[in-house]
Amino acid sequence: MSSERVLSGMRPTGLLHLGHYHGVLKNWVKLQNEFPCLFFVADWHALTTHYDTPEVIEANVWDMVVDWLAAGVDPEKATLFIQSRVPEHAELHLLLSMSTPLGWLERVPTYKDQQEKLSEKDLSTYGFLGYPLLQSADILIYRATQVPVGEDQVPHIELTREVARRFNHMYGREPGFEEKALEAAKKMGGKRMKAYLELRNAFQERGDADALAQAKALLAESQSLGASDRERLYGYLEGGGKMILAEPKALLTEASKMPGLDGQKMSKSYQNTLSLRETPDNIAQKIRRMPTDPQRVRRTDPGNPEKCPVWQLHEVYSDAATKEWVKAGCTSAGIGCLECKAPIIDSVVAELTPMRERAQMYTEDPSLVKRIIHDGCAKAREYADQTMVDVRKAMGLSYS
């Protein structure tokens, strides 16, 4: 049994393209087969930078979900939802804000970077400063253990770990914690309890990391434990208080090697993209118009693939034999550039055809997407609620 839970979010910023597919979505599709996954539309995060153009966000939310589904994200396997439909994220954000030092937020590198990069916008706002803490709430509210993100987001996961640690330290010690932990341990059964306590000793006395891992595995597979006893025993194991919030790990997503149509990185702002819903005609047209090695002016001029953006696409799509054919044909002027582009057109069309078909099914019947999101939001809320019950209680807000 795996106690891992994967969570990731994406801001709704426009139609997704092949760069998103090769960078992020292909990874999500793989993860959904390996772990319980939650994927959500970070609409509040989009508002931190687009608070004056909310219409952009609304239009993009549904298109983005359709693109996820088109790319093969499967609502039977992963829970798909919209951040603002689970308002508990905001509640946790608020509660975490009470004990988060301003300095922690001011020091997050994306804070100053983005302010400088998006200098046309006024980002000296309370909301923008809180961006990474809102992200921490997104993650902690699901007790996610693995968060697939790009390199730029790693500091946000680090912050999340610190926030969780501080929270557990500050609020995790209930009165009678030790007795409650021992009572919970009894529920594992005598043999398991003994093993657990021995492993705990080995970890606490000698810092034995193997013992820690074994004890965690023991807890994960102990069917007789309820969720809160299990959490308590995780906490007891590591010496601190009850583990109310789990520290997540960043699951680094490799940067996409997908080049744009001009050889730069594929990006909306460079207008060099192929969208996931591009028709075969458009794909062919756009690729035929791609610039090639500038030295290859005439068909009879030999070229150099290293200087050609089309070659980068062969690196993504073509097998060894095709690549040999390109190298030999290009450097000897044996093949023309249109000929060279043909296998790329075929590969991209083959990759995108099933996506376009799936997207069409969803755009023709938007109620399908609404239903998927409706169900996903309900499920996400259930998970979020479980954490919030513990958080409110720990902070003296349960009034029962």
Ligand code: TRP
């Ligand atoms: N900040 C992330 C980005 O820009 C999006 C995001 C919001 C996110 N909340 C998250 C990613 C929680 C992972 C987990 O890409």
Ligand code: SF4
């Ligand atoms: Fe580029 Fe291919 Fe033309 Fe060579 S033959 S310049 S690799 S498109």
